[in-house]
Amino acid sequence: MTVIDRIKRVIGGLVMIVFSLSYALYPKESLPAVSFLLSLGLLFTGIRMIFFYLTLARHMTGGLNILFRGMLLLDLGLFSVKLPELPLMYVMFYLAGINAFSGIATVLQVRDAVRLGSPSWRLKLLFGILNIVTALLCILFLNSVSLAVLTYSIGVFNSGVILIIQAFRKTASIYIQ
């Protein structure tokens, strides 16, 4: 992990903690705003990946994979940009879905890391499981929106803390020559 990666993780972790507190304290205002920010993030990442494909990755082995991922993220971003106008319950459902998706993706990454003999995967697995459990609990408590919001806040808070811990962990050196 480079120094920049560590700084990014710390900032990401702090942002998640701030967001989680704002969800718990001001759910009606913060959740639609955060879901809108997430939508913009998805849109930006999708566009960036498609641009990467068009300029470089189309010449690369496995480049189509990058195009499909970019299109999927762009589509999700376009779909979700309208969500803040819907009732809070739908926003919560959307956020829980994003969390579950992120958690499943992380667990799949951990599976690959274990297969490749990577020594550091436990904290990442915890991160993934936490995301999935948070998403499931949110969906379970969807009838009581305030309980779902609180569960989601706790989940995001924990994820933020794990991200910060990850940033300070000793990792294996990168390897070039």
Next chain:
Amino acid sequence: MNKDFHYYGTYCAAIIAGYGHDAALETAYSAQFTDTCSLTYLKKTGAPLNAATTQLQSELINERTDIVSRQRITRIWSAFHFLPADLYSPVKGGKLYRNKAHLICGSDGALVKETVELAKGCGHQAEGLALHVLADTWAHRGFAGTPSLVINNTNDNFFAIIEEDGRPVRKRIVFHENIRAGDDLDNMKYIRSVYHASEKSVMNLGHGRAGHLPDYSFARYVYMPAWGGYKEIFKDNPNEYYNAFTQMIYALRYFKGDINSFETGVYDTELVKPYENEITDILTKRQLDASEDWKRLGERLSGEAIPSFDIDAYTREYAIASENAKAKTAAGKFFQAAIKQKSMVTERIFTSGNLLAGFSKRVGGEG
């Protein structure tokens, strides 16, 4: 390539080319020093920092991925370890892609000739450095000295070619990321850099995604590079290392004045003939480090003991020399040669319309 070939192998080549023990040792030291002359070491020695010929892992970890940092990385790795084969090769694609593809390393390119010519008459330090660059063009063929997922990534289509019952067969190579486990030659398990989806990540610099395989002389393998249009590349290291060795002898004879000009595609296979079998045996032996075998051959060739590589062997003199005398020391000559080589390659990349290595300024009559 590793210390075995760069240090002991270069020593053997120099002795075969007709160098004396001391001259061969100085040349070999510089060839290996190219793999250790980092910014951190230069700071410790009080040497000019732009003479860095490599980057330590700890230095790379601290590198940012902005354009200036990537240009710094590219200047070092393209000039000394992944010399571009052809900066003007016809490549399909946009300029962004073409610029990266033009930095793919390969042997017998125009820049190898310029590298060898640049070193002539500049002392054994410059010669050793040039031989390092030359040798690496064979080992690192197909990879670029710039961070790029699009060029340097590899996939699971990676097979070792080994002989079974006298026939070549494919065995799948399993890559892992566990540094502690290292390379397991018997079970074809090799360490490689972690996959990083970012185009600009230092994880995607050079041959990290193919592990140490390009640096093992015994390795024969086929793989599918990211850039090859889904075509497999066959890498026959014993043969390519032998070419590197014979081309080094040819270059050394040019340095010595036995030959008037250095041309690419020419290898001195005559002088090496009496030792061909022994060298082939060393190159094909499956081992992580062939230093002992090369050392044994070198000592037999010269009749002298070859000391182990000592990174400080020449820099102690540099550290205590007066400011005026520093340039005349062996280490001082190496640093000058490094700066000239780096600026020459940067100049050539820049004048080809490629800004990946940044701008260049003229040093010692070169770019």
